[in-house]
Amino acid sequence: MTALTPPLPRLTPESDFYWTSGATGTLSLLRCSACGFYLHPPTPQCRACGSADVAPQPVSGRATLFTFTVSYQQLLPSIPAPYVVGIVALEEQDDVHITTRIVGVDLDEVRIGMPLQVRFEQHDDVYLPLFAPVPA
Template identity: 45%
Template sequence: MTTPAVDADSQLLIHRCVDCRRWIHPETERCPECAGELKAEPVSGDATVFTFTVNHHAFHPAVPVPYVIAIVELAEQPDLRLVSNIVGCAPEEVTIGMPVRVLMEQRGDTLVPVFARA
């Protein structure tokens, strides 16, 4: 699964077909609908939790457990989903359908999109 890009203004970027305007994630070489060229464009950052799991297994000492791994559906288009973490609330407070908003978290030299309750 590819991580979406972030621009210089810390906006979440998702690829979009320049012809049919369909959002595409994960990125492919061409639009699967019309074979058009793709270009990264900013999205609103608004989403809902599509599904999630709470991880209790520590895979890295810098990441405290438990934490939420979720598939969120972006507001721009049905079925436009990405995998991320839900932050800023207790894992037991996360629900399917919960409105969330993108935040950027610094991880090493990289900004990574995560989501918090809207």
């Protein structure tokens, strides 16, 4: 790990699929096989129906920006300020919110509700899911 590596999640049996799914270019979330509800953050049991029949499933990676803030303070050497921290709502289920960085957009063009697409920033086995605007 170098100074240009952001803090990375520890891979656990419960969450490693999420952090490594970018290796295939696709974001995966835990989904209930009984009722179809997406579970993020992952839980061993479905919050909607109680089933324990849950498994990772690929999603589109499309989302809209639910809310955001701009950090003007550089807290990490690996992430130059200013940068945008956003919470995105997933297209498949809009109460699935992912806290992430919004990249590939000028600060004055960031808008709540803007359509976004996942992109991955690879650090060894970990693929951080970041989100960028969908090209017009």
